[in-house]
Ligand SMILES: *[C@@H]1O[C@H](CO)[C@@H](O)[C@H](O)[C@H]1NC(C)=O
């Protein structure tokens with residue numbers, strides 16, 4: 001707001017009259033330092049599995065940042081399981097982009113429609129890390145967004161994105177309780 005005001009002031013002084021708002025830069029800056037590093041936190045509330053740190057690797061095990069959504073990646077969630085041993089789980093991933101709400105002028109997260117493409121992912125099959133033991137956990141979640149061409153094509157490279165990863169207990173007889181909920185804010189690499 002302050003920056004906007006300054007630009008407006010400069011223009012107003014410079015030209016002696018008010019100029020259309022379209023001259024003002026309209027992009028949103030990367031929140032939480034995501035221009036240089038992934039930012040991960042637990043959703044509001046308390047979950048049996050809580051994340052402490054995160055990193056994204058390419059298939060060769062090298063840190064990948066910014067992230068190229070066309071390449072296979074591993075979202076590594078350094079976590080702790082304060083609950084029970086989970087023998088089965090399912091994962092839902094929701095993708096949001098960060099952009100300006102033209103009604104309010106605020107930068108906000110906007111949910112992308114990915115249908116059922118990233119829903120009910122079999123966590124055990126996908127990540128080969130079941131059962132999830134108690135105590136310290138190194139959750140490596142392979143994500144291959146390139147399989148979802150429809151999604152990747154909508155991922156413009158010069159905007160912040162966030163992945164909300166929800167994990168549910170799918171052990172027989174469980175009530176499918178949410179056992180982890182994590183938000184990872186990231187930047188996808190500039191397109192080639
Ligand atoms: C930045 O991260 C904090 C948690 O670390 C979160 O509460 C906040 O909503 C994030 N900001 C944006 C703009 O997403």
Ligand SMILES: *[C@@H]1O[C@H](CO)[C@@H](O)[C@H](O)[C@H]1NC(C)=O
Nearest residue numbers: 091092115116119120168176
């Ligand atoms: C996961 O997402 C799908 C699609 O949005 C939804 O139908 C399903 O109920 C979600 N899973 C859980 C356990 O909430």
